[in-house]
């Protein structure tokens with residue numbers, strides 16, 4: 001059912017493709033090296049619909065994982081097992097993106113989020129060390145009894161302070177990850193706070209959010225090890241009229257306080273594209289964080305496809321020569337299909353988008369644009385779609401010893417039969 005080629009066939013086709021791309025001035029060996037250095041942070045929360053381990057309540061914060069596919073992991077061991085299968089079928093370099101709600105407590109050792117400590121993530125550090133992975137981290141300002149509508153922007157000082165302490169605790173845990181794993185940790189702050197209906201005052205909640213961020217960032221931490229980012233949003237379910245952490249708020253706060261803005265491509269109006277925003281951000285910010293997702297009509301967090309916008313996002317980063325300035329992470333949660341496959345599909349599609357981007361003759365395209373040869377530019381961009389991109393992908397997978405085509409799905413099916421179906 002799925003395409004599958006033998007090793008010799010792959011190498012032969014790769015050699016032919018290499019020549020074709022050479023004609024455009026593209027060195028495919030360099031491209032394969034760039035692909036090997038590409039790091040994508042895979043979100044743990046696709047694995048269990050953002051369930052986490054520190055609470056029993058429902059998912060809140062205006063986000064939703066729809067579907068009820070079999071085999072959702074019931075504990076950290078099962079989640080880790082699922083992650084292992086996904087990682088084994090994704091080529092290249094990966095990082096693990098964790099939420100604080102995935103803290104692992106020994107029996108009787110549960111603490112609330114404002115009291116979290118590095119030891120609650122020791123199991124994840126051991127997991128990451130054994131697999132040579134870095135970890136990125138996120139405070140969890142939702143799915144909690146103190147996160148009804150407001151967290152860091154709460155008018156209730158005791159609630160606001162609770163979440164400030166949570167943010168501070170997470171900065172320390174992020175530094176613990178960086179130190180233990182020898183790789184910087186991106187600590188991404190996203191709050192759902194907002195209003196279902198027209199607010200009476202927009203300024204004060206935003207002022208409180210700003211003050212809370214100041215308090216979180218006032219603690220001593222190593223800025224070479226922890227890169228704090230702030231993620232904006234346009235609206236969430238139940239927060240349709242106003243989002244405290246809007247785009248303007250987050251970009252301005254990040255620029256003024258020397259932290260990183262993070263753009264999630266599900267967090268804009270449907271006709272806006274993040275690919276068009278990247279160059280402007282890179283002109284004025286040292287670094288940028290991205291959450292790569294697929295919004296369908298709203299921030300639906302569908303599995304990332306190898307679609308036009310994902311390709312364009314990657315092309316922008318590559319042609320801005322910003323591979324070392326942009327932190328890439330996936331962020332979607334689909335419970336309607338096999339969850340492990342969802343990770344693999346989305347991650348591989350992000351990688352394919354970057355491979356496609358590395359295989360573009362950017363200098364030629366810039367020259368055509370500067371010379372206002374827009375017809376030639378369009379022809380070239382369309383012709384490139386027929387270049388043997390697939391042969392380079394196959395070779396990348398062969399060198400990483402993972403299946404190149406959809407044949408990896410047979411391993412998922414077997415896992416579903418032997419493991420997932422037994423999780424009742």
Ligand SMILES: C[C@H](O)[C@H](O)[C@@H](O)C(=O)CO
Pocket residue numbers: 045050063099138190231233264291299331
């Ligand atoms: C779970 C994540 O932190 C969350 O998805 C956030 O990044 C987001 O995108 C909310 O819409």
Ligand SMILES: [Mn+2]
Pocket residue numbers: 231264291331
């Ligand atoms: Mn996001």
